[in-house]
Amino acid sequence: MGNGRRARRAAAALLVGGVMLLGTACSSSSSGGSSGGSTDAKGGGSSSASDAAPKVSTAQLTVTPADGAADVAPKDGLQVAVASGKLTAVTVTDKNGKAVAGEIAADGLSWKPGEQLAVGTTYTVNAQAVDSAGLVAASTTTFTTLTPAKKIATNDNIADNGQYGVGMIVSVNFSKAVQNKAAVLAGITVEGADGTVAKGHWFGSSRLDFRPENYWKPGTKVTVKYRLKNVEVSPGVYGDVDKDEPFTIGRYQVSTVDAATHKMTVSRGGSDTQVIPITAGNDQNPSWNGTMVVATKEKMTRMNSATVSNIKGDEYDVPDVPHAMRLTTSGTYVHGNYWSSAFGSTNASHGCIGVSDAKGGSDSSAAGKFFNSSMVGDVVKIVNSKGQTVSGDNGLSGWTIPWSKW
Known part of the structure; x- marks a missing residue:
């Protein structure tokens, strides 16, 4: 009798185990199944590692200007910063893939462009940072710089590929008064192929002359380089020209x-x-x-x-x-x-x-x-x-x- 009861209990246990195994197999199916595949209403049981919520980086990236911004100033309008982390990479490119030069600060907390942005241009910013645990945070945004409503006309006394005497002074005249003289001066260079550099001198607010320390050497090829289109020469007023203007120094007289x-x-x-x-x-x-x-x-x-x-x-x-x-x-x-x-x-x-x-x-x-x-x-x-x-x-x-x- 005792042996018979033990045999019946073992058979019942096997039957329950079979149902449990069957239920486990069915619960892995994406199709609807029997009630045997339902989970405990109380959510009991342990979760697998793959079901755990992913860890998120605590590094918080901030890109200025905001994503989708328009009419952004080409100077001082872009900055990338991070809190609770360090920047690892920042790339800024225009629609043609041309990259904007810039460097991450020594403390790893910020990035600024090393050059002025172009006007009327859309840029994409991709930034990455890591937190103390090495977890990566990333951000991709776009913005568009302003298209100037006002420009200043730039004229000089040089003809492309002209020939001039050894005392030639390049005289640049502007159609309006220039307030940001340092920015304009940085946007124009006059240099000889032999390394001779002409320095600029302002006469008032609308005339800028360039000459070297001593007379030019005969035969020197000189280039006037304008990079003013993205320069704010006065509040709300931008330069009108980006070009190279070559000329040659003739014989000595x-x-x-x-x-x-x-x-x-x-x-x-x-x-x-x-x-x-x-x-x-x-x-x-x-x-x-x-x-x-x-x-x-x-x-x-x-x-x-x-x-x-x-x-x-x-x-x-x-x-x-x-x-x-x-x-x-x-x-x-x-x-x-x-x-x-x-x-x-x-x-x-x-x-x-x-x-x-x-x-x-x-x-x-x-x-x-x-x-x-x-x-x-x-x-x-x-x-x-x-x-x-x-x-x-x-x-x-x-x-x-x-x-x-x-």
Whole structure:
């Protein structure tokens, strides 16, 4: 009897075990099953490792501007930061995949671009960081920089691939006043292929001139590089140009006018010199002293005292002045003169440097030969005049300013 009861209990146990095993197998099926596959209403039992909630990094990334932002300032408008962690990687690219330079700070808590962003451009920011447990947090956002509503026009005195004298000064003029002068100055470089660098000097708020410490070397290839399109030159106003503008320095020619001896010595390097009789400004209208540069050349021009300030004595109006080369904006020229005989003997002009010529201009005259041997950028230095020293912004006369003050 006892053995029979034990056998019946064992059989019942096997039957229950079979149901439990069957229920376990059915519970793994995605299809609906018998009630044998239901879980305990109280949620009893242990969970597998794969069912555990994943661990999340405590590092908190913040990208400024926010995802989808528009009209973002190209300067100081982008920053990536992290709390409770360290940045491991930050990449910022435009739609063409071009990356923006930048570095993660030494403490690993922030990143800023190392260059100014482009205007009117959409960027994608991908940032990654880790917390103290080594868990990674990542973020991907996009934003678009502003498209300027206002721009400033930029103009200079350089022609692409032009050739100029050794004293050439690059003069950049802006259509509006510039407030952020340092930013604009950083956006323009003038450099020779031989490593010579021209430094910029502001005259007021809308003119920026560039020259090297000493005259350019003959044959030097120089490039003016503009990177202003993304520069805020004044509040809400941006530059208008990104381009390279190359030019070349020609042969050496520096002319020295001695108003006391009424002679001009033209040096073309080495022993190649020429002395030309001239007439400079009279005592009432003395010529400027100082180093000037040929800014323009005109085979024939009209000169009228009404266009020149502070002229003393008789007025004049000469409609056909030949072989004229402008030195200052105030009206100083080296030009041909067919109406005087004062060359080499006295100063009789209203401030200009007169050289003997024929009416209508003759290429065989002293003035004609000097004109044809000259180019824009040549240096003309006037000494021993009774006049004052020319100011640096009167024409291309920046050479009169000491390098220490340039």
